[in-house]
Amino acid sequence: MATGLLALLDDVAALVKASAASLDDVPTQVAKTTGKVSGIVIDDTAVTPKYVVGLDPKREVSIIYQIAKKSLINKVLYLGPAALLLGYFAPGVIPYLLMVGGAYLCFEGYEKVHSLFSKSAHVAADGPPEDLKVITPQELEKERVGSAVRTDFILSAEIMAIAYATVTQSPLANQIVVLVVVAIFITLAVYGFVALIVKADDLGVHMAQERFRPLTRKIGRGLVKSMPTFLVVLGYIGTAAMLWVGAEIIAHGLPFLHHPLESLTHSLEDIPVLGWLVKVLVLALGGTVLGAIIAQVIGLGSKLFRRSTEKTAHEKP
Template structure:
């Protein structure tokens, strides 16, 4: 009996050592995953501020907090467990899930590019009677719902990529990495978004309350700079959406993945130029793929009699 107890203790000790070694690997895997999803994170950060534009400035942080909570709940309670279940029962499906998400990112990116160069619906051409029917509370709820839907798609991509990064690791590592990635990226993205949307308020405060002319000028500079910053952040987010989406497609298709690897090796001696060319090629590929998906979507809607 004593021998059996010692054997059990040895097994427990071995399990603890394996778990500890797995947890030691978590920061490395989180850093690796964060690098792989950087494009999606940039896009998420760039897209979110538009959902609070035009609303009561006093409600901006409260709205961002609502989106943050919903994003974290989706990652921890739905998307993370879904990735683990798929990895256990149908691991071969994950690359296809990633490619579907990549195709969606290309489609969304193309729609944004198209809206930049075409006519799009704004409050400037909205009839007054339609605008008056929506209360501030309803508009806020609608913005939160819309932001949560967009975040859900991007979060699904993040969690799928996070799982793919640790698919060969022990279960303890997989769970720890998914939880760490969900918390870290959500806090980082929406913390930064909060700073962005309140930056003009901070600049206005400096411009009005500062005692020195230099600080007042600095505050006015922030107020003038933020609209341009948000515009360029939107462009960056669109580019990130296109290149990340198409890169996921390229990675999942062998006949496209190998030529891209050869391209990377050919430009290995000039890494910065090579990276810029790679991003440009992937972004253009994303625009082309998004264009064809858009035509298919319009065709299907036409067949179904939808606008």
């Protein structure tokens, strides 16, 4: 009986050792995943501040917290388990879902570009008051948070899918730990940095006070003056990143697009920076074109649906 107990203890010790050795790979897998999703993280970081700018400064941190909380909940409770289940039961579906998300990013990016250049996006000063939609600050905040969470959901789905792809050959315990750690780390990193960006002007005002040294005050004033321009530039970068990331996700899932893109990159491998810039430019342009096509299809569908609804209403006695 003692021999049997010792054998059982040996088996338990061996199992514990194997589990510990397996979990030792977690930091490596997390670092590998973080590197692979860097483009999406940049997109998420650059896009989010525009949802906060223009609202009550006292509400900025609260709004960022709301978005970050929902982002983390989506990653940990919905997207992570969904990636595990799909990876086990229907792994072939994941690339297509990613491409749908990429198409949505392209559409959102195109809408941002269109709003910058379209005259119809600006209301004329002498326009009739009834054309203006008046909403309360609370409604505007709710609308901004909802829009930010929707965009973040797509980006988070891409992050969790890529994270899962790096651990498909690992034990289930490793997969779960890596997905949870990646979700927490990236959410804290993205929204912590976003909070710093949004509150940088307040920091500048604090540094510009007379009780500080001249150099500190000068840096503070410079920070306050530069932040509006910085946020505008960051918004442009976020829009470009949205188009670039969305198009890259779609190109990665379609071999007839992925192979030419890789060939283009390899042709400029002697100048890596130039190769990356050309690739990003091609993807951003492609994403804009795809977004425009999707916008036209949605617009046409909306018109047809509206006409059908109106026709049905007129035919009713």
